[in-house]
Amino acid sequence: MDNNIHEEISDEDLIAALKETKTYCDISTEDLKKIYATAFKHAKSRIVSxxxxxxxxxxxxxxxxxxxxxxxxxMILSEGNISGLPVVDKENRVIGIISEADVLSMMGARRGHTFKDIINHLFGEPMPERRMGDLVGDIMTAPAVTIRPDVDISEAAKLMDEKRIRRLPVIDGDSRLIGIISRRDIVRAIIRK
Incomplete structure (x- = not known):
């Protein structure tokens, strides 16, 4: 169904539809438009879920x-034009993420302090500082925020929004990496549906 069809339905279309039902309906065309728009919104949400x-x-x-x-x-981040990589152990279990921000923090560029960082600092915790080291494990963000493959994409989008991240490693029941989903993947899926 065309996503814009609900905007193209005219009063005449609604009047014709009401007449075609051959039953008495005490409803205005404006009310019917509101009902249709609401039903259309719910249908889209149901399909995405x-x-x-x-x-x-x-x-x-x-x-x-x-x-x-x-x-x-x-180099992988730069050449692959990606903003983050899962970090896995020898059994392919996800143990962290390394992002462009992590690499930049190593170079001395501080991450923006979040409201949570400031509150934690007020309670005596140190502010996040520059990370040092030569290995991925020295600067990666751990633990990684992950997701399971059977979760619907609306939950994935919500998690990305809450955590302010762009991608989620997808793991199986043993925490092994089986895929990755990004905000772009979710937007493409919604557009296709």
């Missing part, structure tokens, strides 16, 4: 290990 992470995730995931050199990770 049926799309699972496994349906849109990318199974070809580039990952690094915590003992890899930071330069290797930085």
């Amino acid at each position: 049926k799309i699972r992470v496994r349906d849109v995730m990318n199974e070809k995931v580039v990952a690094v290990q915590k003992f890899d050199d930071i330069n290797k990770a930085a």
Whole structure:
């Protein structure tokens, strides 16, 4: 169904539809338009909630290990034009994420302090500082925020929004990396539906 069809329905279309039902309906065309628009919104939401992470995730995931050199990770990020990589152990279990922000923090560029950082600092915790080290494990963000393949994409989008991240490693029941889903993947899935 065309996404804009509800905007193209005219009063004449609604009057014709009401006449065609051959039953008495005490409803105005304006009320009918509101009901249709609301039903259309609910239908779109229902359709999107049926799309699972496994349906849109990318199974070809580039990952690094915590003992890899930071330069290797930085090169993969740069050459692949991606903003973050899952960090896995030898059994392919996700243990962290290394992002462009992590690499920049190593170079001395501070991350913007969040409201949570400031509150924690007021209670005696130190502010996040520059990270040092030569290995991915020295600067990665851990633990990684992950998601399961059977979750619907609206939950994935909500999690990304709450955590202010762009991608989620997809893991199986043993926390092994099986894919990755990004905000872009979710937007494409919604557009296709």
